[in-house]
Amino acid sequence: MEKLTDTEQRILQAATEVFLEKGKEGARMQEIARKAGINKALLHYYFRSKEQLYQRVFNYEVRSFFAALLQSVPQTRDLAQFLKGFIDGYLDQLAARPRMVRFISWEISQDMTAFKTILKEILLETSDSPLHHWITILEEAIEKEIIRPLNIHHFLFNLLGMCVYPFLAQPVIETLFPTIRVNSSEFLQERKKEIFELVWRGITKT
Amino acid sequence: MEKLTDTEQRILQAATEVFLEKGKEGARMQEIARKAGINKALLHYYFRSKEQLYQRVFNYEVRSFFAALLQSVPQTRDLAQFLKGFIDGYLDQLAARPRMVRFISWEISQDMTAFKTILKEILLETSDSPLHHWITILEEAIEKEIIRPLNIHHFLFNLLGMCVYPFLAQPVIETLFPTIRVNSSEFLQERKKEIFELVWRGITKT
């Protein structure tokens, strides 16, 4: 872990904000400089080019996004606790970075190469225990007939979709239902409860 | 409905492809011209500026996206048929335009003004019967104790999230699970089945 000067940190902070908001193409070096309280040339002094600065930010953000996902997988062997813990944890992680889903979903589709490299690294670095735990705990629950048989992949996509949706559709939701504030803690609490209830009743044997 | 010349149609077709793929900022007039088989100046002859061309495309795409959503709401009063019909219909609509969710989710967050105007128009034009039907059919089912009490908004977000997710996370999914092809018809079929099962068991009274 290299140590960063104060200026470098301010630049990275500003760059992250701008890139997450506007994307790679939409971001302006000028704006990043302004936000960091320095001028444009200094940006190139520290980070040679927009490309390099972007890669740095992208790399870091993608890593922490997937780290957050993996960290949200609890250790419990109790399925109800496991699911509740995952939903709570992942939603909290998403709420802490409301723009991240949208950014990653858009930017990855623009250039898959960088993303693929990073993902491979992550899978090598991280012990795959969280993902493995996810699969085993569900397979086990099916075998023990605690839950009905289901496609584990699709179940994962279902869960992730429900968690992620409000952050992607925020403008639509808040325009259509003006009383809803997607980033409010009430909404987050409701969400946790409603997702868990649907999922739990949806998979347990009757 | 104004009639469009062949060239105008080719331009709009090309512009749609490029804008959906690259976004407003990332799109290049040059590329649109090339795809349409004409040169750059002709673009400006027909559609004064990039902004105007973009607005035209954005307007049309947003409208058809929400039209697709509303069209997917079936008329049935039978709840199971209603939900099954909606899931099937909406997933088919999404599969027909796999890039659209991502485009709209990204571009709307870039500039809400255009979107808000369009949405107001849509809500005025369209009889709100589909949305109204959605609410009444669910309230009725709760009242008749066919399903458990639930928050209708969150239930909608849950359903939409599950439908939409694969199209947003496509690169991630296909990298993580190389056997899955998000756009394949098998995957689509599985998806329809798994979403409905989860939802149906998740809301019906035991």
Add this chain to the structure above:
DNA sequence: ACCAAATTTAACCATATGGTTAAAACCTAC
């Protein structure tokens, strides 16, 4: 065949933006 209108093109322009450079300001150790 011919004219006028519509269509198409190549060449050019203005501006925005990423990037460079050389000099000024600013530390810090002696």
Add this chain to the structure above:
DNA sequence: GTAGGTTTTAACCATATGGTTAAATTTGGT
């Protein structure tokens, strides 16, 4: 305080891109 390195800045450059223009070509009616 001053020499030497580091940090910061203003001014400038090159290129990409949106946009314009005037001329050429095609089209369609008579």
